Amino acid sequence: MNDAAKTNPPLDAVIIGAGFTGLYQLWSLRKLGLRVRVVDAAAGVGGTWYWNCYPGARTDSPSNIYQYWFSDELLEEWNWQQRYPDQAESERYFNHVADRFDLRKDISFNTRVDAMSWDDATSRWNVKTNTGETLNTQFVITALGPLSAPLVPPFKGHETFKGRLVHTARWPREGVDLKGKRVGVIGTGATGIQVVQTIAPEVERLTVFQRTANYAVPMINPRYNDADRTAIRAQYPETRKAIWTTFAGFDQQSQTRAYFSIPAEERREILETLWADGTLKIWVGAFNEIFFDPAVSDEISEFVREKIRARIVDPKVAEKLLPKDHGFGTRRVPLENGYFTSFNRPNVDLVDLHATPIECITERGIRTSAGEIELDVIILATGFDAGTGGFLAMDIRGRNGVSLREEWKKEVRTTMGLQIHGFPNLFTTSAPYAPAAAFCNAPTCLQHQVQWITETIDYLRKHGRAVIEPTAETEQRWLTQHDEMANQTLVAKTKSWYTGGNVEGKHFRLLSYIGGLPAYIEACDQVKQKDYEGFEVA
Ligand code: NA7
Numbered sequence: 144m145n146d147a148a149k150t151n152p153p154l155d156a157v158i159i160g161a162g163f164t165g166l167y168q169l170w171s172l173r174k175l176g177l178r179v180r181v182v183d184a185a186a187g188v189g190g191t192w193y194w195n196c197y198p199g200a201r202t203d204s205p206s207n208i209y210q211y212w213f214s215d216e217l218l219e220e221w222n223w224q225q226r227y228p229d230q231a232e233s234e235r236y237f238n239h240v241a242d243r244f245d246l247r248k249d250i251s252f253n254t255r256v257d258a259m260s261w262d263d264a265t266s267r268w269n270v271k272t273n274t275g276e277t278l279n280t281q282f283v284i285t286a287l288g289p290l291s292a293p294l295v296p297p298f299k300g301h302e303t304f305k306g307r308l309v310h311t312a313r314w315p316r317e318g319v320d321l322k323g324k325r326v327g328v329i330g331t332g333a334t335g336i337q338v339v340q341t342i343a344p345e346v347e348r349l350t351v352f353q354r355t356a357n358y359a360v361p362m363i364n365p366r367y368n369d370a371d372r373t374a375i376r377a378q379y380p381e382t383r384k385a386i387w388t389t390f391a392g393f394d395q396q397s398q399t400r401a402y403f404s405i406p407a408e409e410r411r412e413i414l415e416t417l418w419a420d421g422t423l424k425i426w427v428g429a430f431n432e433i434f435f436d437p438a439v440s441d442e443i444s445e446f447v448r449e450k451i452r453a454r455i456v457d458p459k460v461a462e463k464l465l466p467k468d469h470g471f472g473t474r475r476v477p478l479e480n481g482y483f484t485s486f487n488r489p490n491v492d493l494v495d496l497h498a499t500p501i502e503c504i505t506e507r508g509i510r511t512s513a514g515e516i517e518l519d520v521i522i523l524a525t526g527f528d529a530g531t532g533g534f535l536a537m538d539i540r541g542r543n544g545v546s547l548r549e550e551w552k553k554e555v556r557t558t559m560g561l562q563i564h565g566f567p568n569l570f571t572t573s574a575p576y577a578p579a580a581a582f583c584n585a586p587t588c589l590q591h592q593v594q595w596i597t598e599t600i601d602y603l604r605k606h607g608r609a610v611i612e613p614t615a616e617t618e619q620r621w622l623t624q625h626d627e628m629a630n631q632t633l634v635a636k637t638k639s640w641y642t643g644g645n646v647e648g649k650h651f652r653l654l655s656y657i658g659g660l661p662a663y664i665e666a667c668d669q670v671k672q673k674d675y676e677g678f679e680v681a
Pocket of ligand 1: 524
């Protein structure tokens with residue numbers, strides 16, 4: 144069948160991605176009466192929670208704030224089983240949402256968008272998929288998630304390995320049998336930490352290849368009974384209000400007192416209390432000065448190092464596991480549940496790649512400068528090309544055929560992470576320069592973006608307009624403001640996926656708006672209140 148024969152009836156909106164954002168965006172646009180189609184490369188809903196089915200995958204945000212707020216019925220009927228849902232529970236939730244709101248009939252699974260181009264003559268997008276379809280649509284909304292393009296480092300000898308090599312974000316749905324195997328894990332970010340603590344007891348030998356030592360906070364993950372759920376539900380009105388008013392979309396306000404105005408003993412008590420909470424509050428619900436003030440960062444980092452040190456039996460191993468090259472919270476802080484104590488096990492080894500770098504992958508395992516380590520399975524917990532990778536996988540052409548890939552090679556630009564000059568009627572979620580790109584409890588920020596996009600499309604329709612695009616000046620203003628704020632922070636100086644520092648050759652620039660969610664919401668509201676001043680609306 145040729146392309147023309149496979150062209151579908153015109154749509155109002157195409158949403159790329161059937162994860163957290165895509166499902167809500169579909170529900171929202173349907174309510175406006177739009178004809179919508181969602182496409183997703185996966186065979187099911189869930190996005191991140193579909194793909195990342197590696198052992199130990201779990202949210203680091205509690206379930207009471209890692210959920211949808213659009214339906215009171217859903218909040219009432221869905222019974223979270225634990226504070227931090229694992230991958231399977233999260234995936235069940237998304238399947239329930241898809242069924243509950245009859246979303247599947249508008250979703251094409253196993254369908255990837257390869258390319259899309261804006262047609263100036265008709266003011267519409269043509270979206271081409273790998274199934275040979277062309278979807279003609281007025282609006283495109285990308286709901287790719289910030290972490291959807293897995294990063295596979297270019298190790299030499301990759302293809303020669305005779306065992307099994309698998310990236311955590313492409314973990315086989317049927318699982319991988321690791322029992323009694325010699326397993327190597329490369330990467331000690333949030334993912335590597337979850338994998339290591341989960342598989343350490345079951346594998347014969349586990350070798351952890353660590354490049355940068357990471358901080359992590361012990362997770363406390365109670366199972367919920369009915370009484371717990373009733374108590375949590377009773378808090379929902381407050382929780383619902385709180386998440387929009389906190390710096391990073393969590394439900395705990397940061398301390399208002401200046402860190403060093405608090406006596407040392409009391410500071411210590413506060414840190415101990417936050418630590419004992421078993422959540423990320425010590426990071427995003429404590430002292431925002433941790434992101435700006437090196438002295439505050441130093442003190443809190445030392446507090447965390449002390450906690451880590453205390454849990455590791457061998458002081459030499461402890462020294463290797465202690466992060467000393469960046470401050471606590473300047474990279475994403477993971478929660479852990481036995482990660483550090485895994486290194487007390489006799490079957491777990493730590494390889495410090497700063498001392499003995501990986502030279503290549505061999506037929507039998509991994510060769511570092513200290514020699515070859517034989518392995519049956521290599522697990523790449525090596526992260527993602529965050530924020531931009533999902534976009535760059537598609538050939539996106541805006542006005543006059545301008546290529547987003549080419550534009551973003553020069554400089555990654557967006558307006559509030561929601562639109563891009565030169566790419567009309569393209570709405571982006573979790574794109575660079577919004578809190579949703581990284582520095583936020585993703586569900587809070589993503590739901591806000593969906594609402595803004597929905598209201599904007601509603602505005603256009605109510606005002607008889609068809610096309611919206613930020614001006615070049617508006618975009619520049621946003622970027623300048625973003626950089627000014629970012630450059631005051633320690634986060635922007637630290638190598639991580641937050642800054643693109645994890646991808647060779649990627650521009651080093653803080654990915655996420657760091658002025659806090661309330662300021663971001665205010666900026667988005669201003670645009671609406673001023674009738675999209677700074678945007679060309681036609
Ligand atoms: P991260 O946080 O980007 O971690 C990736 C890890 O892989 C990190 O330890 C990296 O070391 C390591 N890595 C990457 N490339 C290499 C090479 N070439 N050699 C050795 N080690 C390497 O990804 P995650 O999947 O753990 O987490 C991503 C987000 O998902 C997380 O922040 C949560 O928001 C959920 P490095 O630190 O770069 O030295």
